[in-house]
Amino acid sequence: MEVTEKLHSTEEKVEKKENLSRVLKPVHLWALAVGLVISGNYFGWSYGMEKGGALGLAVALIPVTIFYVTFILSYSELATAIPHAGGPSAYARRALGKFGGYLNGISCLIEFVFAPPAIALAVGGYVHAIVPSIDVMVATVIAFLFFILVNYMGMRVSATFELAVTVIALVGLVLYWLLAAPYFELSRLLTEPYFPNGTQGIMAAVPFAIWFYLAIEGGAMSAEEMVNPQRDISKGFLSGMATLLVMAFLTLFMTAGITDISVVDNVDFPLPMALSTVYGAGSIPVILMSIIGLFGLIASLNGIIIGYSRQTYAMARSGYLPKFLSNLSEKHHTPFWALLLPGIICLGTALTGLTDVVITIAAFGSVVMYIISLISLFILRKKEPDLKRPFKVSFPIVPAISFVMAIFCFISFFVASFDVVPYVLGVYVIAIVYYFIWGNKHIRPLEEEFGTLDDLDKK
Template sequence: MPPTPLAAPGLKKTLTALHLWGLAVGLVISGEYFGWNYGWAAAGPVGFLVATLLVTVFYVTFVFSFTELTTAIPQAGGPFAYAHRALGPVGGLVAGYATLVEFLLAPPAIAFALGSYAHFLYPGLPVLGTALGCYVIFTLINLLGIKESATFSLVVTVLAVAELLLFMGLLAPHFKTENFLAYPVPVSAPGVLAALPFAIWFYLAIEGVALVAEEVAEPRRTIPRGYGYGLLTLVGLALGVMVLSGGATPDWRRLSHLDYPLPEALALVLGPGSRWTKFFASIGLFGLVASFHGTIIGYSRQVFALARAGYLPGFLARLNGRQTPHWALLAGAAVGAGALLTGTTDQVIILAVLGALVMYIVSLLSLFALRRREPELPRPFAVPAYPYVPLVALALAVVCLGALVYFNLKLSGIFLAGLLLALTAYRTLSPHILSEKGGVGK
């Protein structure tokens, strides 16, 4: 059995509630810029609205539940640390694998969208080359240290939120209910279920705040505030962007397969020559930059935590002079660059959502297990209305995962094959890891 996630080395505690709000919103906000519109292709605007409301209920109940875990066990491993403590090494491995899939595969989708936006603005820029360049630039920024990285994320996130508020303000006067209901797609259970992954994209990765919990000053007070204000911000932005885009544009179908739906929506409403269209397109990268940068922070901390616990090669847990896991950053960038060369945006989104849903389910099971096994564990934030709130979250997570697997059997098979490979490697290598570490750390 590998060491617990509590083993040295440790990370510097510098983050405030404002930093966490910036990370929570920044991790997710690219979901308001692109990706969600694929849900219109699956279910139409009305069916996708139903899917989005269901997913919003899920994330509200999940974040309440997850905050209890994050404040009780504020470690860099996040879901891996909770599952390891509650369910043992295999549970920790499943949670760690699922979190890695989510945080390693979300950035390539965002990077590809960054490349698409840049190409939209400057047709001479290649999409793939720009996406790969983003990995180089933002990996270098993250090597500066967590406080510097989080401050950068906060600044870019504030600009992204302001940009989305401007976008909604420009579209609101043009909203017409008949536009939202035009070209109707019958609302059906299969359509709503098929659209769920793209509704999840609105909120995907907010749980990444847990991956920097070890670097938070006063985590028991700071984390609930960061999560709460972050989720409230994202719910308003997600519903506002989606409803106004569908109601202001004359033909929502023209947005349903693009990686840059927001500038295209403004072009359809105000005209491609409008100064607002050009202005928004020119600054339309802030949200994508915020999420891309935040997910790099997230995957580097997850790789670091897994390596520190012995599940990944130990050199990935080394820190540079700025207390940054530099090898973890570089390894994650290499995986992301490889994904850019092999997948399409919608497929990468689905794989990332698969990882997230498995991680959500394991985390919720860990919450129930810890409540039963460690009733005396200090819980500075206790989920309200326990056990009903986490039960609602668990039920909705299972429904979302079942729908995702049903409509994406091939990608689900790839995800499962990776998990089985990880479990096999763990079973094969764990005695060797244990002998190298010299026992189980505490």
């Protein structure tokens, strides 16, 4: 009896050492899903108006929104059936095998490693706009290092912080809409030519329409830190998607309706800039929106750091990436190397200052990941019909619509952002060469990799 008790005690200590802590509830996932994306309302999207005009971006936003609604419904099925910190890499591993899991994980990392530099640059831009004496790059680097530290302090700390700044950022958007409403004129939105760059411009605006929703799927990577992932993931995701849908259209139309789009189509702080045209530069509404805008950017930066660290941690734990990246801090139970090493890469990318380019690269990686994840859903429905699915999407109609829309988004990159494609392909080539030289030699067995699901089934 004493020997058995000691064995159980040892197993519990090992499990505690290897596993993340379960502390999150649906409201935290809602905050993470919205917070991951909310910066897309405060910056980034306005570059799409330079490409296709205000109406061109609005038209691009329609298929993108249809895609994300159907994708999140489909993704919720995967996330609740396979509540794994690896998220996309875990779903594809189970459906497509080792290489499929690796490719989807790398696609997710491309999205989550290239999105933070753009957000950090925008943080620097907002800080510089408020305090001109502070250099943009200095503010960018300090912000990034600070939020790596916040995440190192543990998921409870970072999730509580995420909830607080997301609520503040959401209140800030509502305030922006109210400040813009008295000056809104439909005629500005309908300025001719409606589509200054034609179909080409609409296609070119797609990556920036995606920015309104980019990274919402990152919430799935907190699955192993949720108290009841199989019940609560769908609640957090679907409420988050509904919130983001309303935000995207209101922000786009309110901005285009109060100012000439040439004022905001090439800046990292479009909302304060738009308000400055009606309230005056340096006015209280403009200063207030600049300050609150920081909270929106901070919410996304913090959330995406959570996302890239968990994806890196999970892929290292699986054996795809070097083992040391899965080491957890004994005190805070956070993957400190998975926070730090990708963070250094993010900082190096941020120092290029090329916001629009890194946005496109991040969006490209995301769309590849979406396509592979949807393929995984179709395969798992056939391959594992008896897999426990707490949330089931209307199959095959919803995933099929999502897949068609994802292909449309993918094609738009080649049509309108061909100059960025070589950079993306270069990253994939390096990643694939790494896989066949080292990454495929240390992968954990499938039954060991998904042992966490067996634990859930016992509850």
